[in-house]
Amino acid sequence: MRNATEQDFDDIVMNNDKPVLVDFWAPWCGPCKALAPTLDELAEEYAEEMEIVKVDIEANPALATRFGVRGIPLLMVVKDGAEQARTFGTLSRSRLDAFVEANVGAA
Amino acid sequence: MTDIAFLGDPAIKAQALTRLRSHVAAGTFVIFPAWEDGKANVIGALVEADDKQAFADQYGYPIAFTTALEMIVNAFRAVPAAQDFVGALLERTPVGADLSRVVPQVLDYLLERPDVATLTARHVELEICRCSVLALHQRAIAGETPDRKEWKSARLAAVATSDTITDDAMARLAGLIVEAAAWPATMRTVLHDTLGACGRLEIQQMMDVMGWTDADESRVFKIREQAEVDGRMAELEGLDRVLALLDADDPELARGFRERLEQFGKLGDFYRTVGWKVIDLSEQAPLAASTRENVA
Numbered sequence: 001m002r003n004a005t006e007q008d009f010d011d012i013v014m015n016n017d018k019p020v021l022v023d024f025w026a027p028w029c030g031p032c033k034a035l036a037p038t039l040d041e042l043a044e045e046y047a048e049e050m051e052i053v054k055v056d057i058e059a060n061p062a063l064a065t066r067f068g069v070r071g072i073p074l075l076m077v078v079k080d081g082a083e084q085a086r087t088f089g090t091l092s093r094s095r096l097d098a099f100v101e102a103n104v105g106a107a
Numbered sequence: 108m109t110d111i112a113f114l115g116d117p118a119i120k121a122q123a124l125t126r127l128r129s130h131v132a133a134g135t136f137v138i139f140p141a142w143e144d145g146k147a148n149v150i151g152a153l154v155e156a157d158d159k160q161a162f163a164d165q166y167g168y169p170i171a172f173t174t175a176l177e178m179i180v181n182a183f184r185a186v187p188a189a190q191d192f193v194g195a196l197l198e199r200t201p202v203g204a205d206l207s208r209v210v211p212q213v214l215d216y217l218l219e220r221p222d223v224a225t226l227t228a229r230h231v232e233l234e235i236c237r238c239s240v241l242a243l244h245q246r247a248i249a250g251e252t253p254d255r256k257e258w259k260s261a262r263l264a265a266v267a268t269s270d271t272i273t274d275d276a277m278a279r280l281a282g283l284i285v286e287a288a289a290w291p292a293t294m295r296t297v298l299h300d301t302l303g304a305c306g307r308l309e310i311q312q313m314m315d316v317m318g319w320t321d322a323d324e325s326r327v328f329k330i331r332e333q334a335e336v337d338g339r340m341a342e343l344e345g346l347d348r349v350l351a352l353l354d355a356d357d358p359e360l361a362r363g364f365r366e367r368l369e370q371f372g373k374l375g376d377f378y379r380t381v382g383w384k385v386i387d388l389s390e391q392a393p394l395a396a397s398t399r400e401n402v403a
Binding site: 038 | 263
């Protein structure tokens with residue numbers, strides 16, 4: 001799982017050949033911390049189909065502004081350089097799986 | 108050695124008990140935080156870190172159980188009761204027990220709860236989903252390893268079915284239990300998420316019985332919020348202040364809120380029951396083959 005910054009976001013996310021699940025998070029965010037192990041599992045499961053990229057909005061506020069991030073954790077699917085879907089807040093593992101399945105495709 | 112209690116080594120069980128007892132004796136066993144300034148909850152006390160994976164690796168408890176363990180222990184609320192539960196868990200888990208079927212057995216128990224089955228039975232598709240997830244867990248209990256695609260198919264069907272239920276809030280909550288449970292027991296959050304979904308159903312059942320609504324909850328919140336602004340009854344704190352404000356503004360709402368508090372105090376019963384069930388199942392788990400050979 002890679003971290004993206006304001007400097008390399010476009011290279012890592014927008015120009016990625018694979019779909020990307022972007023995780024907007026912050027170090028002080030408890031629900032974001034709780035989501036992390038689930039994303040680790042998801043990254044392994046969907047390694048072939050997509051990449052998961054984390055964005056610390058505290059360190060990269062311009063990215064939060066650019067994508068209108070008003071709350072975290074926020075997960076956004078980017079496909080072919082464009083936002084495909086987003087979901088905000090805590091999500092059960094099953095709901096997260098269904099979200100990825102619907103917007104990325106089968107693992 | 109995955110899911111083999113105490114990795115089959117009596118010295119590991121002894122170490123776990125020693126660590127727990129030293130925290131109990133020092134008065135440093137707490138509900139929260141997990142591991143900070145010498146204070147430790149169930150995870151911190153046994154692995155000296157806030158690390159559930161280390162707990163599972165070092166003591167052989169299934170990762171799905173370890174992930175849900177704080178939720179279960181926290182339901183005991185008082186430290187002495189939590190300590191007793193953790194002590195019983197360690198003492199009653201036999202060294203070398205094969206714990207790999209404990210989580211699917213608990214998930215089976217949760218999916219078979221009569222209140223859940225009654226709710227899913229109101230919607231044919233949802234009942235089919237419950238039965239298919241149940242069947243996968245029962246195959247796992249019987250020693251099979253259902254294919255990952257079977258789990259995925261059952262899970263996506265459950266999520267899609269839950270989403271179609273828009274006119275029956277209770278059945279939808281039961282649907283959330285079914286979809287949360289639609290993972291193999293090796294998946295770390297399956298028990299945690301399923302217990303969480305059961306908790307939400309239980310809260311709603313309780314609120315329905317009491318006749319307490321979201322509008323009541325909102326009214327309490329607004330009265331409390333207004334008091335923060337205008338400083339009313341600032342001489343009181345916390346719950347005392349909320350109750351005094353409600354008594355003054357809306358005695359009927361105050362009565363309902365007191366009942367809600369009392370009923371919510373009982374909510375931990377369900378989690379505690381599941382905790383004791385895990386202990387029973389662990390105690391009855393067969394010894395792993397390697398342990399049996401050592402014993403022989």
